[in-house]
Amino acid sequence: xxxxxxxxxxxxxxxxxxxxxxxxxxxxxxxxxxxxxxxxxxxxxxxxxxxxxxxxxxxxxxxxxxxxxxxxxxxxxxxxxxxxxxxxxxxxxxxxxxxxxxxxxxxxxxxxxxxxxxxxxxxxxxxxxxxxxxxxxxxxxxxxxxxxxxxxxxxxxxxxxxxxxxxxxxxxxxxxxxxxxxxxxxxxxxxxxxxxxxxxxxxxxxxxxxxxxxxxxxxxxxxxxxxxxxxxxxxxxxxxxxxxxxxxxxxxxxxxxxxxxxxxxxx
Amino acid sequence: xxxxxxxxxxxxxxxxxxxxxxxxxxxxxxxxxxxxxxxxxxxxxxxxxxxxxxxxxxxxxxxxxxxxxxxxxxxxxxxxxxxxxxxxxxxxxxxxxxxxxxxxxxxxxxxxxxxxxxxxxxxxxxxxxxxxxxxxxxxxxxxxxxxxxxxxxxxxxxxxxxxxxxxxxxxxxxxxxxxxxxxxxxxxxxxxxxxxxxxxxxxxxxxxxxxxxxxxxxxxxxxxxxxxxxxxxxxxxxxxxxxxxxxxxxxxxxxxxxxxxxxxxxxxxxxxxxxxxxx
Numbered sequence: 001x002x003x004x005x006x007x008x009x010x011x012x013x014x015x016x017x018x019x020x021x022x023x024x025x026x027x028x029x030x031x032x033x034x035x036x037x038x039x040x041x042x043x044x045x046x047x048x049x050x051x052x053x054x055x056x057x058x059x060x061x062x063x064x065x066x067x068x069x070x071x072x073x074x075x076x077x078x079x080x081x082x083x084x085x086x087x088x089x090x091x092x093x094x095x096x097x098x099x100x101x102x103x104x105x106x107x108x109x110x111x112x113x114x115x116x117x118x119x120x121x122x123x124x125x126x127x128x129x130x131x132x133x134x135x136x137x138x139x140x141x142x143x144x145x146x147x148x149x150x151x152x153x154x155x156x157x158x159x160x161x162x163x164x165x166x167x168x169x170x171x172x173x174x175x176x177x178x179x180x181x182x183x184x185x186x187x188x189x190x191x192x193x194x195x196x197x198x199x200x201x202x203x204x205x206x207x208x209x210x211x212x213x214x215x216x217x218x219x220x221x222x223x224x225x226x227x228x229x230x231x232x233x234x235x236x237x238x239x240x241x242x243x244x245x246x247x248x249x250x251x252x253x254x255x256x257x258x259x260x261x262x263x264x265x266x267x
Numbered sequence: 268x269x270x271x272x273x274x275x276x277x278x279x280x281x282x283x284x285x286x287x288x289x290x291x292x293x294x295x296x297x298x299x300x301x302x303x304x305x306x307x308x309x310x311x312x313x314x315x316x317x318x319x320x321x322x323x324x325x326x327x328x329x330x331x332x333x334x335x336x337x338x339x340x341x342x343x344x345x346x347x348x349x350x351x352x353x354x355x356x357x358x359x360x361x362x363x364x365x366x367x368x369x370x371x372x373x374x375x376x377x378x379x380x381x382x383x384x385x386x387x388x389x390x391x392x393x394x395x396x397x398x399x400x401x402x403x404x405x406x407x408x409x410x411x412x413x414x415x416x417x418x419x420x421x422x423x424x425x426x427x428x429x430x431x432x433x434x435x436x437x438x439x440x441x442x443x444x445x446x447x448x449x450x451x452x453x454x455x456x457x458x459x460x461x462x463x464x465x466x467x468x469x470x471x472x473x474x475x476x477x478x479x480x481x482x483x484x485x486x487x488x489x490x491x492x493x494x495x496x497x498x499x500x501x502x503x504x505x506x507x508x509x510x511x512x513x514x515x516x517x518x519x520x521x522x523x524x525x526x527x528x529x530x531x532x533x534x535x536x537x538x539x540x541x542x543x544x545x546x
Contacts, residue, residue: 003344004370004372023358092320092350097371266320
């Protein structure tokens with residue numbers, strides 16, 4: 001008897017998830033084409049306008065699209081994918097095997113991280129080629145990018161898993177999640193410059209991770225002079241880490257407690 | 268003989284409607300055990316409780332010596348489950364699906380061996396969308412067997428199969444019996460249960476209405492049907508003593524008796540008798 005290790009199983013689950021992801025056209029289009037198309041579209045419409053001295057809207061928007069991309073992959077796409085898999089008894093089938101729940105979650109998280117890296121690389125390349133965005137060169141900036149990226153993906157994934165258990169089925173999920181994410185995108189400084197969002201909506205946005213994820217990415221991809229143009233006059237790295245961290249912890253507990261392998265009527 | 272599954276006084280309630288209502292069952296190690304019953308009789312609920320998918324409201328249940336209400340990894344390693352539903356969202360080839368599933372178990376069967384056993388050799392690397400419904404079901408069987416289970420649940424495995432595919436499937440299940448694997452089979456097909464099962468439980472209204480070997484169940488119907496043609500008219504007699512009926516016929520008829528037949532009751536007749544009688 002040679003029981004496979006937890007790590008071996010988590011790695012193999014990641015492999016399966018990646019295979020399935022890259023074979024699913026709908027997912028590929030949503031995750032890869034959607035942010036690039038939006039980037040190109042907004043770039044074409046507002047690209048020339050300046051958000052602040054020396055910062056074009058396209059530059060500002062790139063940081064927002066990176067944040068949105070992370071949320072699309074980790075939260076929306078994952079939650080819908082889980083809801084579909086639950087609907088189709090795919091999760092139930094897995095529940096009938098020795099697969100440890102945590103290894104299953106780890107596979108989903110690793111998949112979201114890897115897919116996001118590819119997606120962000122594509123966005124950054126587009127930004128550099130088409131919109132004169134300069135890639136940060138300091139180790140500091142990349143360190144910031146790394147923790148913002150990891151915390152943002154982590155929070156998105158655990159919340160995606162948690163929310164998936166609220167969705168009765170995949171079709172309902174799409175109808176519920178799309179408006180929610182769109183709303184967050186509009187008020188969190190993705191499609192609209194955050195300082196131009198009415199302050200009561202800024203306060204709403206500040207509760208959720210997307211605003212902090214976008215701001216964190218701006219601190220990486222916008223010139224340091226832009227910091228004063230932020231609403232608070234600061235990149236707020238401390239609060240960013242704390243708020244996304246709290247969402248990650250709360251989301252993890254919520255995900256573990258609410259997770260269902262089977263359809264709600266099936267228990 | 269040891270037992271694989273023991274169920275005593277099992278109860279499951281949906282709302283205030285009992286789906287399983289004091290069900291008792293004992294399934295022996297190495298036997299092929301069939302659960303028959305009309306839709307809504309409680310057989311799927313019972314099986315899902317045994318599989319660790321549903322929680323019961325009462326009764327004692329032991330599956331391979333373990334309470335399925337608290338499934339563990341070690342316990343899952345000893346089970347193989349084929350669900351009633353099959354997914355059409357499959358994105359892996361049969362070989363990939365079996366290989367990845369096998370990596371969850373301590374001592375998996377090889378993909379080649381299983382693909383051969385379920386007759387999917389030439390579809391091993393086929394695009395999932397090109398598999399027919401019957402092929403997907405056979406892949407489901409392979410997936411249920413990949414971990415070398417001691418106990419296999421097959422939930423309506425041959426629904427939608429053509430007769431030839433069903434025959435192939437049957438011989439596959441017979442080979443499991445040779446390996447001393449316990450098989451719990453739910454099915455709507457009486458011929459399937461009769462052909463495969465060592466014992467059959469007929470579930471009705473959340474209880475075991477009858478439990479016997481296929482032959483034993485059939486023997487419960489005492490009456491045989493004798494039919495023949497007399498003066499161009501069809502005659503039919505239902506009798507507990509067909510020999511006596513025949514003797515009488517032979518004594519009163521000259522030469523050949525036209526269209527003579529004596530039919531022993533089928534399992535189906537007994538089934539409907541039990542289902543009907545219990546209602």
